[in-house]
Amino acid sequence: MKKSSIYGAGLACSVAVNLFFLVNLYVGASRKQPGWSQRAAAEAEVVAGVSCSGHGRAFLDGPVVDGKHVCECNSCYGGPDCSLFLPECLANADGGDPLFLEPFWVQHAASSAVLVSGWHRMSYSFGDLSTISSELEKLIRRVHAIAKNAVTEGRHIVFGVGSTQLLSAAVYALSPENSSSPARVVAAAPYYPLYEIQTEYFRSVDFRFEGDANLWKNSSDMAAANVIEFVTSPNNPDCQLNKAVLQGPLVKTIHDHAYYWPHFTAIPAPADEDLMIFTTSKLTGHAGSRLGWAVIKDEAVYQRMLQYIETSELGVSRDTQLRALKLLKAVLEGDGREIFEFAYRKMSTRWEKLRRALSTSTRFSLQPTAPQYCTFFQEVRGPSPAYAWLKCEREEEDDCSAVLHAANILGREGKKYGVENRHTRLSLLRSQDDFDLLLSRLTNLVSGEDGAKSSM
Amino acid sequence: MKKSSIYGAGLACSVAVNLFFLVNLYVGASRKQPGWSQRAAAEAEVVAGVSCSGHGRAFLDGPVVDGKHVCECNSCYGGPDCSLFLPECLANADGGDPLFLEPFWVQHAASSAVLVSGWHRMSYSFGDLSTISSELEKLIRRVHAIAKNAVTEGRHIVFGVGSTQLLSAAVYALSPENSSSPARVVAAAPYYPLYEIQTEYFRSVDFRFEGDANLWKNSSDMAAANVIEFVTSPNNPDCQLNKAVLQGPLVKTIHDHAYYWPHFTAIPAPADEDLMIFTTSKLTGHAGSRLGWAVIKDEAVYQRMLQYIETSELGVSRDTQLRALKLLKAVLEGDGREIFEFAYRKMSTRWEKLRRALSTSTRFSLQPTAPQYCTFFQEVRGPSPAYAWLKCEREEEDDCSAVLHAANILGREGKKYGVENRHTRLSLLRSQDDFDLLLSRLTNLVSGEDGAKSSM
DSSP, rough: OOOOHHHHHHHHHHHHHHHHHHHHHTTTTSSSOOTTHHHHHHHHHHTTTOOOOOOOOOOOOOOTOOOOTTOOOTTTEEEETTTTTOEEEEEEESHHHHHHHHHHHTHHHHHOOEEEEEETSSSSTTTSSSSSHHHHHHHHHHHHHHTTOOTTTTTTEEEEEHHHHHHHHHHHHSOOOTTOOOOOEOOOOOOOTTTHHHHHHBTTEEEEEEEEGGGTTTTTTTTTTOEEEESSSSSSSTTOOEEEEEEEEEEEEEEEEETTTTTSSSOOBBBSSSSSEEEEHHHHHHGGOOOEEESSSSEEEEEHHHHHHHHHHSSSSHHHHHHHHHHHHHHHHSSSSSSHHHHHHHHHHHHHHHHHHHTSSEEEEOOOOOEEEEEETTTTEEEOOEEEEEEEEEEOOOOOHHHHHHHEOEEEEEEGTSSOOTEHHHHEEEOOHHHHHHHHHHHHHHOTTTOOOOOO | HEEEEEEEEHHHHHHHHHHHHHHHHTTTTTTTTTTTTTHHHHHHHHHHHHTTTTTTETTTTTEEETTEOEEEEEEEEEESSSSOTTTTTTOOOOOOGGGGGHHHHTTHHHHOEEOOOTTTTTTTOTTTTOOHHHHHHHHHHHHHHHHHBOOOOOOOEEEEHHHHHHHHHHHHSSSOOOSOOOOEEEESSSSSSSSHHHHHHHOOOEEEEEEEGGGGOOOOOGGTTTTEEEESSOOOTTTTOOSSSSTTTTTTEEEEEESSSSSSSSSOOOBBOOOEEEHHHHTTTTTGGGGEEESSSSSSHHHHHHHHHEEEEHSHHHHHOOOOOHHHHHHHSSTTTTTHHHHHHHHHHHHHHHHHHHHHHHHOOOOOOOEEEEEEEEEEEEOOSSSEEEEOOTEEEEEEEEHHHTTEOOOEEEEGSSSSTTEEEEOSSSSSHHHHHHHHHHHHHTTOOTTOOOOO
């Protein structure tokens, strides 16, 4: 074959490939012909290709300027490509945005992407007439089996809009019907603020928030009262593996296990409580998907939780369930251990850096942590908590958040958790930028400390 | 160029194309490189390609047998490819599954597909720190402007998990705080059952369901009572353009406009009420997405509805919001009128067929309908209701659902809507299979009728 005919063939080939794509894009655009997916795939790749200097990201549903998707920058970064560091900006250690897992998904781009067709699951129900994807339910059980963090065999599963919604559903489900007095809803302080906010918000005649579970421990009228105790393990904010404080024939417990994954704690044994709540937010990092699930022993409680979800909203979005299915399939590829190893490595490294930064401080202290045997890793492992529960040790510094705020650090004050402001919660599971800035600001704070212990 | 070298070039070209895809699939699989979207695109196309004889569909999240996605058949069809008609099966005219719009989305496969990356919107909030996509909000306003069915300029918008959740959010938002007596929640019968079910379920001290609004019209103590009236227009079940029954300084109204689209009614004028609720379910047909929105005049009411959503679940799934964005973009392509023309054509054709089938009957009658001027179509147009509100006319047939059930038709009985069982609701917006079977069964029923009017 002559050189010119090779070029000719190359040209023909190139034309053919281009025609193939054009046909896909424009013929496929009007009717469901092979290639109808290419427009969506191309759009997603274009958006993913927008460079934001590693300090931000463009999103498919984000703002568009001059026909182009623009960068949304991480906190403390700005400029069109997020390359501008904003030095005066507050280091954000406030909310529990689990963006530490974002790099995992960028690394697993192909296995975690999902293409949703225009006609996907338009109906109110799945083929089995339920509003819960049985395929997703199966994967959730498999993930628990791999993480060894919960017994799910023979248990019922209900989905909710994040664990958030399931907390409320559980209170409704566990409140006695037609009781003369409302159930007392309690949680051991420091406790996650939403328990109180939600319980009070719904203003039901059947339950009432009654504060710190510890205050009711030796109460004489406890034996005759209906009680619902939230048990958070690991606890938010202090990451301790809490146990129920109250016991008795009329005491029911809701185990909030959002953080009971190898990411954030050693797993001493699979949890096997009557009612346990989990969320994708703290497993895969997809807080924005708003998908949680409850694992329930009792059939009647399961039916009542289902009733809450059906009555509130006729079930959780099928789009969300499809995406979660794809994410968990990606999690389960290979031996299914990679996400736990990734998350633990990331969180334990952050904790170690934080611990070192504060090791010479006499002004600040962290919650107690200890190495513990983990059935997932099958070894004794160090701590990797989601939050630092920081204490200001100086007598006069009784508003720890204010002390940090003066050093340009945004934490969440203790009083939100039902305790005094001497403690503040610092989130460690946010983006790398947020963590790096927090660490740097804390390091400065400690290095300027009068009376710091000499460096080890 | 010789024939053999053309073949050679063709072969090389084919090999190149195949290599291109293989590289995309397998290199792209482990890192975010161009082509990472191809695996998801290919999976979606394979599932879409499963043939179910036009009487079912395979879904990406559906059951898999021997590595292949299997068909989920429409009601009354079975077999591996859904080609088997089940003659004894009940014609399903029960729920409001809006599958009449499914063919629209198959026709718009390329423009409506969306590819969700693994790292899409993991955060609790959008870039503007809200939980509501401002891009989606913009598109919703544009769709209303095209349909001419609602004033949205200067109005606030809140998203909820379907209109279902917003109904409850609205009751909470409109109930007076710290009132000595609960607000009375009412709706003119026949009314959508969920108003009663939800209001009673939440057992709030701040409101109570009090039944048919008509019964309170001339009540003397109405002037001093806090009242919340649900006004459903078009009404579910009878499709009338209802107006508020009650007026007064302490009366608040929730306008449920789920069906106020050119699909189902003439649009006499854009709705401009204080609090209006809409849903994708009845606009695009995506009931499974569970996305609704409220259009609100008053800032304080808006803030209270937002508080409900934030407290219940920290906002609606970002996956759902992304998909809705893509669907509405597809709706808005061209002049944005196509979906309304498609939906009206489909629903008016069904109504006309039903009307004709029952035209000789003395046993059954339909709700009144009349041609009406529509500002969207800019002409007088015929009816296209979402439901038939069928009445059994024979004295002894006071359970109309039972009469239909005996003829293998599943409707929804009147008592669910707060009236007697002489009426039954027949859903007309389900799949073509469901409608065809309903029509055929009704035709048989009428043709066997003693004393039917002679055919026109």
